[in-house]
Amino acid sequence: MRKRSLKQSIVKNSFWSFSSSFIARVGGLFFTIVLARFLMPENYGIYSIVLSTVMIFYTFADLGVNETLARYISLAIKKEKTKISRL
Secondary structure (H helix, E strand, O other): OOOOOHHHHHHHHHHHHHHHHHHHHHHHHHHHHHHHHHHHHHHHHHHHHHHHHHHHHHHHHHOOHHHHHHHHHHHHHHHHHHHHHHO
16 A cells, blocks of 8 residues: 555545535536426425425524534543553
8 A cells, every 4th residue: 555645635535525526516517407497387396395395494403513522522532642641
């Protein structure tokens, strides 16, 4: 296994992150166009209203729980590593 420098690792990971984000956005655009053609204007309007309402509720329901969990879990792992290194 080859060791990579930090710069190479960052560039590679950034490329894959950008690629996956780009593919997801293009796929979402394609899905929206197909869905709009399939549902016709009336039903697509209902779908859009329901989707908007659900996204508003999801935004308020999350309220940073994921970020908080990541922070406290990483702090707990850091504390455990310091305990292990002392032994």
